[in-house]
Amino acid sequence: MSLRVPVLRIGDSLLVSIQTDLDDGSVLVLQEDLAARVVEDGATGVVIDISAVEIVDSFVGRMLATIAAISRMLDAETVVVGMRPAVAITLVELGLTLGGVRTALTLEKGLKVLDDARDQRPQGLPDDPELR
Amino acid sequence: MSPESAAGTTVTVAIGAAGDVVLARQSARNLALDCGLSLIDQTKLVTAVSELARNTLIHGGGGGMRASIVRDGVRRGVSAVFEDSGPGIADLDLAMTDGWTSGTGLGLGLSGSRRLVDSFEIDTVPGRGTSVAIVKWAR
Numbered sequence: 235m236s237l238r239v240p241v242l243r244i245g246d247s248l249l250v251s252i253q254t255d256l257d258d259g260s261v262l263v264l265q266e267d268l269a270a271r272v273v274e275d276g277a278t279g280v281v282i283d284i285s286a287v288e289i290v291d292s293f294v295g296r297m298l299a300t301i302a303a304i305s306r307m308l309d310a311e312t313v314v315v316g317m318r319p320a321v322a323i324t325l326v327e328l329g330l331t332l333g334g335v336r337t338a339l340t341l342e343k344g345l346k347v348l349d350d351a352r353d354q355r356p357q358g359l360p361d362d363p364e365l366r
Numbered sequence: 367m368s369p370e371s372a373a374g375t376t377v378t379v380a381i382g383a384a385g386d387v388v389l390a391r392q393s394a395r396n397l398a399l400d401c402g403l404s405l406i407d408q409t410k411l412v413t414a415v416s417e418l419a420r421n422t423l424i425h426g427g428g429g430g431m432r433a434s435i436v437r438d439g440v441r442r443g444v445s446a447v448f449e450d451s452g453p454g455i456a457d458l459d460l461a462m463t464d465g466w467t468s469g470t471g472l473g474l475g476l477s478g479s480r481r482l483v484d485s486f487e488i489d490t491v492p493g494r495g496t497s498v499a500i501v502k503w504a505r
Contacts, residue, residue, distance in 0.1 A: 255391060257384040258420070289391065289409055291416040292474045320409035328413060328478035329464055 239264045241271050247279035247348050248272065248310075249341075253286045261297045268301055272308045278355070279348035280305050283341055285316025295330040302335045311351045312336065315344035375434065381419055381448075382428040390419035390431045397444045401435045402504050411444055411502040414479035418448045418498050421475050426450025426496055436501065443484070443503035451495035458490060 237260045242249045248271055250264065268280060282298065284290065290298070302312040313336045325332065338344035377393045379386060394415040398408040415431070422429040429450030436445040455461045462480070467473035476498075480486040485501040 255388050257388050259384050288395070289413045289416060291413050291420075292478060293416075293420065318409075320406045323406055324409045324413045324482065327410065327481050328417075329474045329481070330478075 238267070241267055243275055243277070244281075244345070246277055246352065247281055247345065248275065248277045249281045249283065251283040251286070255288070256294070258293055261294055265297050265301055265304070269304045269308065272305055272310045278310050278352055279345075280310055280312040281341065281344045281348065282312065282314045283316050283344075284314060284321070285318070285341075287321065288318070290317075290321050290325055292328060292330060295325060295328075295332060298335050299332055311348055313338050313344040313347050315339070315341050377433045379419075379431045379433075380428075381422045381430055381450075384423070387416060387419040387423060390433075391416050393431070393433055394444065394446060397433055397435055398502070401442050401444050403444065403502060404505060407502055407505065410482040411446075411500075414482040414500055414502075415446055417475040417479040418446070418500070421498075422448045422450045422496075425455075426452035428452075429495070438503075441503050443501050445499065445501045447497065447499045449495065449497045454492040454494055454496055455488075455490040456492050458488065462488075 237254060237256060239250055239252060239260065248268065250268065271277065272280065280301065282301065298314055305312045315338045317337060336347060338347050377397065379390045379393055381387065381390060391412050395408060395412050398411050403411060419431055427450060429448065431446055431448050433444065433446040436443050460466055462477050464477045465473040483500040483502045487499045490496040
């Protein structure tokens with residue numbers, strides 16, 4: 235009876251807000267759902283809101299890093315938003331610093347990070363008819 | 367919070383499936399709240415419980431957690447003991463090393479959870495099983 239976390243779309247980004255204490259199976263399902271949706275929706279950004287998450291252990295921490303790596307390979311940026319201070323302190327003490335994962339304090343700032351990243355993207359190919 | 371729970375009621379969680387790791391976390395969180403652990407200490411304890419409950423499931427082939435509020439003079443804390451009758455750990459020093467993993471994990475379960483709690487005792491017999499006892503004291 236694994237829970238499925240809904241994946242929402244905002245503009246060119248996907249938004250996931252983790253609201254419940256997920257078991258490991260649900261965490262893996264979310265990882266796969268997100269990878270599939272990045273490709274299906276042609277998303278260029280993924281925002282993972284963990285403001286309601288009370289603990290991030292090594293399993294969830296690894297999921298966050300894996301999603302960031304998979305998305306990057308699929309041409310999308312990932313931002314983790316809303317991490318609680320106690321979660322950050324615990325993660326560092328646990329030995330996980332999530333080096334490859336971009337973070338922002340709030341959802342709004344996370345979306346701004348993705349907007350800025352989008353502005354840096356090459357705008358089409360030189361022979362793109364829309365550019366002529 | 368009932369006075370009985372503070373007096374030392376033991377909560378037992380059988381760990382045989384992924385959902386039981388969630389139950390172990392929730393039980394630990396309730397005890398941490400009853401015990402008056404600070405938010406950061408609650409978070410550290412519950413994270414350590416999550417790592418150790420998962421170890422019990424994945425490496426120990428299932429087992430159980432017994433958790434309770436304990437006292438030492440005026441100090442109060444939460445104690446949790448994880449037991450399995452799995453293969454045990456052949457090389458404990460190696461298993462306690464950051465980044466070393468026998469499976470596909472990150473190798474932070476044992477070494478990381480030890481840093482998150484105040485007391486960490488591990489007893490393992492190859493072929494017989496493993497027991498890990500932790501305590502987090504309220505400050």
